[in-house]
Amino acid sequence: MAFYKVSENVPTEDETMDKILRFSILRLFNFKHIDETSDNVVSLFVNLTKVYLKSLGNLSKKYAEHAGRTDVQQSDVQMALLEVGTKIVDLTKYIKDSSQISEYCAQKNPMVLHPQNPEPEKVMQIGEKKTSPYVPPFLPPFPDPHTYIRTKIQSEPECNYVNVRITEGNNLRTSQESVRDYMLRIHPTIPLFPKYVAKAEEESKIEYYQRKLELCRQFVPDFKANYESNYLNGTPPLEDLEMAEDEFKQKLKQQGLSEHLYYTPISVKQLVFEKVPTFSLLLDPQPEPCNYLRAMLPNDNKNEEEVMET
Incomplete structure (x- = not known):
């Protein structure tokens, strides 16, 4: 049932x-x-x-x-x-x-479903199996070769100096690019093409609004009745969309679920970085980016200055 x-x-x-x-x-x-x-x-x-x-x-x-x-x-x-x-x-x-x-049922007239007899799965076989002449016919046949023959699927390690150097160079370049992209995403930047970045930001805001609207229409229950019905053209502002999304997240948290099961959260900054390549951005120089490191420096210089003054 x-x-x-x-x-x-x-x-x-x-x-x-x-x-x-x-x-x-x-x-x-x-x-x-x-x-x-x-x-x-x-x-x-x-x-x-x-x-x-x-x-x-x-x-x-x-x-x-x-x-x-x-x-x-x-x-x-x-x-x-x-x-x-x-x-x-x-x-x-x-x-x-x-x-x-267990003999009693929850309803007086329950619906009984008769299980269907599943057909055995047919294993695809190419050709005919040849039995060895020394195996008697009353014995069962051997299983498929892939069940007992060990096949190596990994290749031997590269010992050539040239190939190892190329692999290490590619890994180093990939790690440097990852660190560079990460620094550009979390720190203020200076665009080399400001007009292109401004255009990308405008397009990203429009795309962000369209995605939010589609997300609310698809997942938020009673969205048309609560939000879109208040507007003639059916396009509520971005604040209402974010409010509806927050209500949907709160309901999921009460049920012990996460919004990642239904959709991937996005942001305007993320859409901008998808349109603007990282090589067109420069890190904004800071006078002292790590102020907390100054407290870890020794006081040798101060002691030397005090000795010179005395």
Whole structure:
């Protein structure tokens, strides 16, 4: 029996957990011969079960951390059950009844799905396998050669001086370019072509707005009703788009999810660097870029000056 209908909306972790607990509680009601109940009662039992399981898990984790372990063991669960007020002896009756509970269903007329007999996978084979003449016919054939013949997939290391020098030179050049690009991204720069950079910034702002608008329309629920309906042309300002995105991020954090699962965050500066090559930028010279290094210098010069003055 499927928990959810096939749709584009993927259920969250909490929805899946609530659905499983609901079906388990309804099955337990049928086992206790409770024919009718209300939705509020089932929701109450679901919430109580969730609180009980979460408290039991948190206590077990704390006992494991107190013992200096990262994994929870049986002794931790036993201590957590004792702290909650449940003895393991009391669970034996439930374990005996669990075999009978499985015979009951959550609904009166459940939908039964007959499993289909899957066809065995056909392994592609080229040619015919030749059996060795010394192997009797009653023995099973040998498996495929790739299962027992070892094939080396790595090449031998280069020992030629010329090839090693070329490889080291390429690695050094790549590392220098990476450091240069990183410095240009985090420090103020002077563009060699300011008009081109200004044009790239304008295009990046327009592209940033279009991406934000498309992102909100695709992921933010009720975006058209809450934001676009207030504007005649259907183009809300950038502040509303960022506000809607922040609300979407807060909802994901409450569910324990991250926005990186749905989209990649972008910025105007990132789009500008995609359009402007790094070789057209220069680092803005600073009089003293690392002020904190002055405190690490020795005071030898000051001592020499004091000696000269005396």
